[in-house]
Amino acid sequence: MKLLYFAWLRQKIGLGEETVSPPESASTPTALVDWLRTRGDGYALAFSDISAIKVAINQEFASFDDPISDGDEVAFFPPVTGG
Amino acid sequence: MAIRVQRPIFDIGVELSDLTADNPRIGGLCCFTGLVRDMNNGDAVATLTLEHYPGMTHKQLAKIEAEANERWALEASLIIHRYGTMLPEEPIVLVAAASAHRHDAFAACQFMMDYLKTDAPFWKVEDTDQGARWVDSRDSDATAKARWRDRES
16 A cells, blocks of 8 residues: 655655555554554654544545555645645 | 646746637636745745645646536636745746636636635645744635535536
8 A cells, every 4th residue: 555645744754655564454544544653653743633634545535434445545644735 | 728737937927828829719817826925924934835746736636627617618727836945926826717708717716726725735834934834724715615615606
């Protein structure tokens, strides 16, 4: 599964992109985040408040309860501030 | 219809001339340009840097432009959004809509900008005299988008 992090999430985690093999139980972004938090202090800090974060699955806005599977591209980022 | 996501600065005049060239059916052209300000929340801003999600950005902007073209009778439309580091006074974004009469151009331009503010994956970080900081999103942007949901035009 390909994961992408943007803006302050990228800074806190220390990388913008990685390919991971999460456990099968990580079948939604919420469950994936629970697993990511165990991977280090940067992850724990970046994902400390999930209400401050948006998620996209395969480049479309998604919900934290949507299903995800191995081949998906999952991106986490703060609310957008373009324009 | 055209979408461009680019690092270099653009010339608004040239872009708008190109957009309306060779189309005498256009009677109204409306555009919005977002510029880098030299102050934000009381602090001087030296530079503004925009990061984006390349795979998703083009897709989201194309969706916004396509919906505007479905809702209004447009002869031409354009969204240009920059990323990278910019100085005060430089343009960040250009949204333009052209139609036979003014109403469709005005409405489509505002619609595209309101949707872009909440749906296009860009993030601003400003370099101020107090250090670098990520710009917070504004609740008013979601409200501006929401009001289009119940409107026909």
